[in-house]
Amino acid sequence: MRAYLYDNLDTDCREPHELQPLSPVSIKELEQSGVLYWQLDLDKDKCKEQVDNICKERNYMNRDEITVSKDGLGxxxxxxxxxxxxxxxxxxxxxxxxxDGSGYFDIRDKQDRWVRIEVQAGDLIVLPAGIYHRFTLDMNNYLRAIRLFKEDPVWTPLNRPCDENPYRKSYLETLVAH
Ligand code: KMT
Ligand code: NI
Structure with missing residues (x-):
């Protein structure tokens, strides 16, 4: 995992889009936006054990797998x-x-700037409810992920703007507390 400010250029979103000069964003700064990160073991059994433990700690009851690729999504x-x-x-x-594979999660920081989070095999990230974000593949066009859910796998995206949404408001309150 590596995070940095996005350059906002209008080219292919699958390119890295690193703002120049390079502006890294630390895990601590991501945490201030409510984003959590774990580096998982690449060994399959150890990885599964770690994911199981995180699920227990954080009450994630359900999971499925998604392959984001032309073949995977047809x-x-x-x-x-x-x-x-x-x-x-x-x-x-x-x-x-x-x-497996790699891709980018972009999140909005406190100042409403895009922060690009580059992810690859072994990265586990949690985006908090109410944070504005988006996802893209990179130039390799392939990512496989376990999706974890607290309850039922309902996955409704609410497109911006939805500033009056109660989850959005609660999220913003968690930022004020910092
Ligand atoms: C979402 O809701 O934006 C996604 O599920 C992104 C693809 S999963 C790596
Ligand atoms: Ni999403």
Whole structure:
């Protein structure tokens, strides 16, 4: 995992889009935005044990797997990719353990700047409910992830703007507390 400010250029979103001069964002700064991160073991059994433990600690009851690629999503690929990259929020955490491939989660920081989080196999990230974000593949066009859910796997994206949403308001209150 590596995070940095996004350059906001209008080119292919699958490119790195590193702002120049390079502006890294630390795990601590991500935490201040409510984003949590775990580095998982690449050994399959150890990785599963770690994910199981995190699920127990944080009450994640359900999980499934998604392959974000042309093969994995078939006819839905274009539509899904577009939905993922449309700025949105959820009323629950977005929890992803990357098990293969790579991609980018972009989140809005306190100052409403895009922070790009580059993820690859072994990265587990949690985006808090109410944070504006989006997702894209990188130039390798392939990512496989375990999606974890607190309860039922309902995954409704609410596109920006939805500033009156109660989960959005609660999220903003957690930022004020810092
Ligand atoms: C979402 O809701 O934005 C996603 O599920 C992104 C793809 S999962 C790596
Ligand atoms: Ni999302």
């Amino acid at each position: 006819d839905l690929f274009d539509q899904k990719i577009k939905t993922f990259f449309t700025e949105h929020l959820h009323e629950d955490e977005e929890i992803r353990a990357i098990i």
